[in-house]
Amino acid sequence: MQRLKCTIAYDGTNFAGYQIQPNKRTVQGELERALATMHKGQSIRVFASGRTDAGVHAHGQVVHFDSPMTIPGAGWLKALxxxxxxxxxxxxxxxxxxxxxxxxxxxxxEYRYKVRIAKEKDVFSRNYAFHFPYPLNYDAMKEALQFVVGTHDFxxxxxxxxxxxxxVRTIYEADFVISDSELIFKFVGNGFLYNMVRIxxxxMLDxxxxKIHPADIPxxxxxxxRRLAGKTAPSHGLYLWKVYYDN
Amino acid sequence: MQRLKCTIAYDGTNFAGYQIQPNKRTVQGELERALATMHKGQSIRVFASGRTDAGVHAHGQVVHFDSPMTIPGAGWLKALxxxxxxxxxxxxxxxxxxxxxxxxxxxxxEYRYKVRIAKEKDVFSRNYAFHFPYPLNYDAMKEALQFVVGTHDFxxxxxxxxxxxxxVRTIYEADFVISDSELIFKFVGNGFLYNMVRIxxxxMLDxxxxKIHPADIPxxxxxxxRRLAGKTAPSHGLYLWKVYYDN
Incomplete structure (x- = not known):
């Protein structure tokens, strides 16, 4: 048996999330279906770094599986x-x-979250960024994010x-950049709870x-x-960006 | 009666093109349906600057229609x-x-055409740019585009x-820019024939x-x-970018 690690990207728009569910289109379901085809019907279980919800995207999700097949690395990529x-x-x-x-x-x-800050609606980013065309105090947001960094009960x-x-989770980095018409949040941590990035x-938008003062974050x-924090931002702005492993 | 000019954008992915067709989802069909709702069932015909094919996008299509309703400009925008x-x-x-x-x-x-030139496949641009990850001689392409500018039988x-x-059409501008992982063609002309930008x-990719020498274009x-020119590039890279009117 050979263990394979795959880095995958997916557009979450048309999936009922990562995790396999009966009668729903899921990322895991599609991966396991492709692997079953490659293995002549033998079912191959796929393990991911974590689930993502319906509508959430992945730029760099990581999964692994075991296979009795011997194929060079590039062959797996092409076949899958x-x-x-x-x-x-x-x-x-x-x-x-x-x-x-x-x-x-x-x-x-690492998770990223894209917010479209331009006033005009944009059809092309409707599934890929949360449209929030309201004035924001970036300095206050930067200040608030610094209280999130560190080890806390979330x-x-x-x-x-x-x-x-x-x-309890440790956040190593919590920041954002403004690029073109977008504000892109970046969060790096040792783990994230359910809906944590979206909350x-x-x-931060509050x-x-x-509506919330930066000094209130602690x-x-x-x-x-949960009622003390802001609303859960919609799923379609969220990207599982990268999973880090110690080598 | 009041004539209204609307500038619209659409994601062509899930449309069978601009023009209305029975039992198909079209941009014109959706526009006329929204207008009929606003006009309590009265059918309002919409006229566009031109059709776009299935999969083709619009950043700035222009349409007009006549309405007996008196609504301030911002009201039309919100209601539609x-x-x-x-x-x-x-x-x-x-x-x-x-x-x-x-x-x-x-x-x-003005039409634009987006080509993704980065080697890696990208799920997020799959419907919005033509993936063409092969080496290109940009100087030769710039030279060839200059032969297209002017008044010619196309x-x-x-x-x-x-x-x-x-x-016979007149092309005022034929150029491209390279931005990030994309090559974006721009064509401005007094009119375009069927599939002209895609051909x-x-x-130009040939x-x-x-495969074709720039000096062969004349x-x-x-x-x-038609058999002398290259293949028709796929629809999903094409954008009707802007329609110009004399004021």
């Missing part, structure tokens, strides 16, 4: 891309040691439905509008109450 | 955008004189199915690859034979 629908692309395939696990070996993850910044017990973004974190 | 699907956006509405005609008053048109650069008798692009034009 030929069998996958055009909204999933395999960007890289690497042979890895059997100790590698897409989820458990991940050291950190109970206030995850869906109340989160089942994970331990809500962080919604809260800060930018003066109290929102300490309060451990 | 509220009734239209999210892959059509009305960008501007202006009241115009009854002598204005979206098609017959047009002085010139029989060699239109679909053999073109019914228009007069195939010009296909021919020039870039050395003979290709003079030959008045």
């Amino acid at each position: 891309n030929a069998l996958l629908p055009d909204d999933i692309v395999v960007k890289e395939v690497e042979k890895v040691d059997s100790s590698f696990h897409a989820r458990f070996s991940a050291a950190s993850k 109970t206030s910044f995850c869906s109340a439905k989160t089942e994970t017990e331990d809500k 962080l973004v919604g809260t 800060v930018g509008q003066g 109290a929102i974190i300490k309060g451990k109450d | 955008n509220a009734l239209l699907p999210d892959d059509i956006v009305v960008k501007e509405v202006e009241k115009v004189d009854s002598s204005f005609h979206a098609r017959f008053s047009a002085a010139s048109k 029989t060699s650069f239109c679909s053999a199915k073109t019914e228009t008798e007069d195939k 010009l692009v296909g021919t 020039v870039g690859q050395g 003979a290709i034009i003079k030959g008045k034979d």
Whole structure:
């Protein structure tokens, strides 16, 4: 058996999310279908670094699977891309040691969130950026983001439905850049809770509008109450950008 | 009656083209449906600067229609955008004189064509740029484009199915820019024949690859034979960018 690590990108628009579900079009479902075709019907389970919700995109999701087939690296890439629908692309395939696990070996993850700040509606970015054409105080947002960096209990910044017990996570980087008509948030951390990036973004947009003061962020974190933070920003602005592994 | 001029953008991916057709989803069909709703069922005919094919996008298509309703300009914009699907956006509405005609008053048109030149496949631009990851000689392409500028019979650069008798058109500008991972062609002319921009692009890519020599372009034009020019580039890279009117 050979373990393969794949870096994939997908347009989340027409998927009911990453994780396989009966009678729904999912990224995992499409990957496993392509692998079953390659393996003459044998079912091959795919393990991802984590799930993404419906509408959420991936620029660099990582998955792994085990295969009895012996194919050179470039062969896997071509074969999988030929069998996958055009909204999933395999960007890289690497042979890895059997100790590698897409989820458990991940050291950190990077998410980005695109906000279209231009006033005019744009048909071409409607599924790829959240349109938020209101004045924002960027200095206040930068200040607020600095309170997010570090090791905190992020109970206030995850869906109340989160089942994970331990809500302590470390954020290494929380920033944004303004490019053209877009504001792009970047978050790097050792792990993210359910809806965490989308709630962080919604809260930062509240800060930018003066609804929340940057200095209130520590109290929102300490309060451990989802109702203290801002709204959950919509899924279609979110990108799982990169998964980092220690080599 | 009041004549309204609308500048609209649309994502051509999920349309069977601009022009209304029975049982097909078209841009004109959606526009006329939204107008019928606003006019309590009364049918309002919409006239465009020209058709676009299935998959072709518009950044600045212009249409006009006549309405008995009296609504301020901003009211039209809001009402139409509220009734239209999210892959059509009305960008501007202006009241115009009854002598204005979206098609017959047009002085010139600008088309752009996006080619993704980066090697890697990209899920996010798959419907918005033609992926052509092969080496191109940009100098040769710039040289060839200069032979296209001017007044010529473009029989060699239109679909053999073109019914228009007069195939003489004037091209004012034919150029391209390289931005990031994209090559973007720009064509401005007093009119374009069926498939003309897509055949010009296909021919320029042949020039870039050395299959056609820039100095051969005048003979290709003079030959008045579609078979002399290059292939028709796919529809999804094409954008009706702007329609110019004399004021």
